Amino acid sequence: MRQIVLDTETTGLEPKQGHRIIEIGCVEMVNRRLTGNTYHQYINPEREVDQGAVEVHGITNEMLADKPTFREIAAEFMAFVDGAELVIHNAPFDTGFLNHELRRLRAEGGTDFGTIEAHCEVTDTLALARRMHPGQKNNLDALCKRYDINNSHRELHGALLDSEILADVYRAMTGGQKKLSLDGESDEGAGGGEQVAAIRRLPADRPRLKVVRASGAELEAHAGYLEAIDKASGGNCLWNRG
Structure with missing residues (x-):
């Protein structure tokens, strides 16, 4: 099972107002194990970044001036995610922006990729967290605290960093028991698809x-x-x- 944990940063909050993606970060998991394979790209949005957005992610117009446009990176990005399950926190936000970029690309005469959902199954970890923890805070920082995930290095939002953190949170949320100690050894729980230490056979005359x-x-x-x-x-x- 191939999963891509994905996050984006944008110029603002609403694609219908012309806001665009400026950063995409993805980390790959196969059978719930991080493979070390990532996709990370800053993107020139061909417009100004709202100051409020800069205060969230720290990405300025000057930083993006020499970066490629979405049109230039679309094929590479779509090839990376094609056929995978996308794991996204507050998925409608990110998929809305991705589909906006894909529609814009098509309208400009570029490749018609359709929608992101035509290529990938999408899992929304925010919706999952709300079902598991109703009435509680379920943003990424709150989930890190709840599942004892270290995010002390997260001073600003960043697509790749947030994807790496979300991968740990998602596995903790969906893996059941996180650690199982047998014969003094600790391994990931069976729900995480990790190998569990073998149990010694008991003597026949016990x-x-x-x-x-x-x-x-x-x-x-x-x-x-x-x-x-x-x-x-x-x-x-x-x-x-x-």
């Missing part, structure tokens, strides 16, 4: 263990707890599926 079964009251309490998890997660409690 006495049989006593089996203690749950009482009716305990089973009823357990079922109630699973129902609460199912409700809080929007019907995504795996243990409550027949």
Whole structure:
């Protein structure tokens, strides 16, 4: 399974007002493992960057003056993401800008790539976080704190840095138990697709263990707890599926 964790930075908040992408950052995961393969590009938006946006990401007009336009990097970018699942925090924002750039490219006589969704499945980690943690803050900083992800080096927004951080957050959100210690060794949990240390075989003459079964009251309490998890997660409690 190939996944691309993606983030963009832009000149402003609304493509309908002519705002454009100025940075794309992507990190690749295969079977939930970071491959070290990345895509990172600053882009000349052919317009001014709003001052409010500069205060968020620190990317100035001067920094972008000699960078390629989206038209010049579109084919390379689309080849990198083609066929992958895109993992994006607040995906409608980024896909909206990407589709705006693709429409603009087509209107200017460039390659007709269609929409980004025609090439990639899209997973929105913000929507996922809201289902998992209703009523709580679910921005990237809040999720880093919740899942003990170090983001102390994140002073400003940056597409590649935010993608790298989101990759760690996404794996923590979706991987179940993060660490499993067996025989003193620690590996990623099975939910993360990582290898787990082998369990030593017990001696054949070992006495049989006593089996203690749950009482009716305990089973009823357990079922109630699973129902609460199912409700809080929007019907995504795996243990409550027949």
